[in-house]
Amino acid sequence: MPDAASPPARDRALVPLARPPRLRPGARxxxxxxxxxxxxxxxxxxxxxxxGWGLEPVVADHVLAGHPRFGHLAATDAQRAAxxxxxxxxxxxxxxxxxxxxxxxxxxxxxxxxxxxxxxxxKVFVGFSDITALHEAFAVRAGFATLHGPMIxxxxxxxxxxxxxxxxxxxxxxxxxxxxxxxxxxxAATDSAPAVSASTAAAPAxxxxxxxxxxxxxxxxxxxxxxxxxxxxxVGRPLFPGRxxxxxxxxxxxxxxxxVGTPGARPAARGALLCxxxxxxxxxxxxxxxxxxLRSGRFDGVTGVLLGSWRxxxxxxxxxxxxxxxxxxxxVPVLEEAGFGHNTGALTVPLGAHAVLDADAGTLTLTxxxxx
Numbered sequence: 001m002p003d004a005a006s007p008p009a010r011d012r013a014l015v016p017l018a019r020p021p022r023l024r025p026g027a028r029x030x031x032x033x034x035x036x037x038x039x040x041x042x043x044x045x046x047x048x049x050x051x052g053w054g055l056e057p058v059v060a061d062h063v064l065a066g067h068p069r070f071g072h073l074a075a076t077d078a079q080r081a082a083x084x085x086x087x088x089x090x091x092x093x094x095x096x097x098x099x100x101x102x103x104x105x106x107x108x109x110x111x112x113x114x115x116x117x118x119x120x121x122x123k124v125f126v127g128f129s130d131i132t133a134l135h136e137a138f139a140v141r142a143g144f145a146t147l148h149g150p151m152i153x154x155x156x157x158x159x160x161x162x163x164x165x166x167x168x169x170x171x172x173x174x175x176x177x178x179x180x181x182x183x184x185x186x187x188a189a190t191d192s193a194p195a196v197s198a199s200t201a202a203a204p205a206x207x208x209x210x211x212x213x214x215x216x217x218x219x220x221x222x223x224x225x226x227x228x229x230x231x232x233x234x235v236g237r238p239l240f241p242g243r244x245x246x247x248x249x250x251x252x253x254x255x256x257x258x259x260v261g262t263p264g265a266r267p268a269a270r271g272a273l274l275c276x277x278x279x280x281x282x283x284x285x286x287x288x289x290x291x292x293x294l295r296s297g298r299f300d301g302v303t304g305v306l307l308g309s310w311r312x313x314x315x316x317x318x319x320x321x322x323x324x325x326x327x328x329x330x331x332v333p334v335l336e337e338a339g340f341g342h343n344t345g346a347l348t349v350p351l352g353a354h355a356v357l358d359a360d361a362g363t364l365t366l367t368x369x370x371x372x
Contacts, residue, residue: 012270013270013271013301014246014247014249014269014270014271014272015247015271016145016247016352016353016354017122017139017143017144017145017247017351017352017353018121018122018143018144018145019122019145019353019368019370019371019372020094020095020121020122020123020124020125020144020145020371020372021094021124021371021372022224022225022226022227022369022371022372023055023094023095023124023224023225023371024094024225025053025054025055026054026055026056027055027056027094027095028055028056028057028058028092028093028094029050029055029056029057029058029093029094029095029096029097029124030057030058030059030060030087030090030093030095030096030097031043031046031047031050031057031058031059031060031063031096031097031098031099031152032060032063032080032083032084032087032096032097032098032099033060033062033063033064033074033075033080033083033098033099033100034074034080034081034083034084034098034104034105034108034127034130034131034134035073035074035080035098035100035101035102035103035104035105035129035130035131036072036073036074036100036101036102036103036104036130037066037067037071037072037073037074037102038063038064038074038099038100038153039153040064042153042154042158043059043063043064043099043152043153045153045158046099046152046153046157046158047059047152049152049157049158049217050097050152053221053224053225055095057097058093060083060084060086060087061079061082061083061086062074062075062076062079062080062082062083063075063083063099065079072102072103072104073103073104073107074099074102074104077104077107077108077111078108078111080104080107080108081108081109081111081112082111084096084108084112084134085112085113085116085117088116088117088120088123089116089117089120091120093123094123094124095123095124095125095126095224096123096124096125096126097126097127097151097152098125098126098127098131098134098151098152099151099152099153100151100153100154101127101128101129101130101131101151102129102130103130104130105130105131105132105133105134105255106130106133106255106258106259106262109133109134109137109264110263110264112137114137114141114142114264117138117141117142118141118142118143118144122142122144122145123144124147124224124371125138125144125146125147126146126147126149126150126151126220126348127146127147127148127149127151128148128149128150128151128251128252128340128341128342128346129151129251129252129255129279129342130252130255131151131251132148132250132251132252132255132256132259133255133258133259134146135148135251135351136251136256136259136264136265136266137264139249139266139351139352140264140265140266141264144352145350145351145352145353145370146350146351146352147220147223147348147349147350147351147370148250148251148275148340148348148349148350148351149216149219149220149223149346149347149348149349150216150217150220150346150348156216156217156343156344156345156346157216157217157220158217159213159214159216159217160213160214213344213345214345215344215345215346215347216344216345216346216347216348219345219347219348220348223348223350223370223371224371227369227370227371228369230348230370231365231366231368231369231370232363232364232365232366233338233339233347233349233363233364233365234361234362234363235335235337235338235339235340235347235362235363235364236306236307236335236336236337236338236339236359236362237335237336237337237362238333238334238335238336238359238360238362239305239307239320239323239324239327239334239335239336239359240324240327240328240332240333240334240359241333241359241360242304242332242333242359242360243333243356243357243358243359243360244273244303244304244332244333244356244357245273245303245304245354245355245356245357245367246271246272246273246302246303246304246354246355246357247271247272247273247352247353247354247355248272248273248275248306248349248350248351248352248353248354248355248364249269249272249273249274249275249351249352250272250274250275250276250306250351251275251276251277251351252277252278252279252341253276253277253278253281253286253289253290253293254278254281254285254289256276256289256293256298257288257289257292257293260292260293260296260298261296266298267297267298268297268298268299268300268301269298269299269300269301269302270300270301270302271301271303272301272302272303273302273303273304273305273306273355273357273364274299274302274304274305274306275305275306275308275338275340275349275351276305276306276307276308277307277308277309277310277340277341277342278310278313278341278342279309279310279311279312279313279341279342280311280312280313281310281313282313282314283313283314283318283319283321283322284322286310286313286319286322286323287322287326290322290323290326290327291326294326294329299330302330302332303332303357304332304333304334304335304357304359305327305330305332305333305334305335306334306335306338306340306349306357306364307323307334307335307336307337307338308337308338308339308340308341308343308346308349309337309339309340309341309342309343309346310341311341311342311343320336323336333357333358333359334359335357335359335362335364338364348370349364350366350370353366353367353368353370354366354367354368355367
């Protein structure tokens, strides 16, 4: 219960969230599937990469269980919630990686005992897309910072060097996308690539080839083990110029819109650096999501905006026009094409961290490393 003198939740500015410790070789990490079904062979390949990093991955009980009625879910809502909660509350587990997104995180979010999660303390949590619903839950209900980054059974994490790896460098990772249970990648992989430096976090030139195709995995690895080396992301270009600072927040636009009015949803984002991306949504739908969030007051007090990828959302000039028109009223700096989301070589963006956005320079700089 807030103090009588405390400002209403809508008027309270965001503050930096509790950071988890960085990972060390030998750390035990859990893999969960809070949303859609996971191809077993892709999971096996992703686990091999984590082992190659010197981690000890364990797979939650229901990752491959399947739902008795709905093929778009990895398991029942109760099973997926139990997997996440059990992994988080296990003191031997240092991090929780999502296997993939798709759809389903909102169905299970209210079944998690967030008091128990909060009592267990902050841990590394990695995912994006549909996992945006859980990023919000960890922020609002537990007070923990998280990582908007690649998931271990997705093509951008597995990369082209995985034996018999994915033909396409990126999957849409949407319920009706290229990620059905029947599409698998045989074999397992290990990865001994060096950690990426701050300079390699810059957006690559067209045709950068192999380095681009492994950038997502390399940048996540650096964030996990050497977070000080990737405090600055050099990406994108100004849609609206300027410089701003605030607390990073956001993720998949359509999921953020679906969160409006739900239990535990934050009423506003005062003092936030808003991060937005999406996949497979036509420009008029992006318009609708942005309009809903603006009308609800969810973007009230935002200090700056970071725009990621808009894969399969139509011609980018049309998408850009919608984004510019809808966001212009915020009167804040906006950096576009910022290299995170459903794109090849997607960068890991810490959420709940204080950062400085310089749209003119095309940079996002964390004031301290994402992990302690």
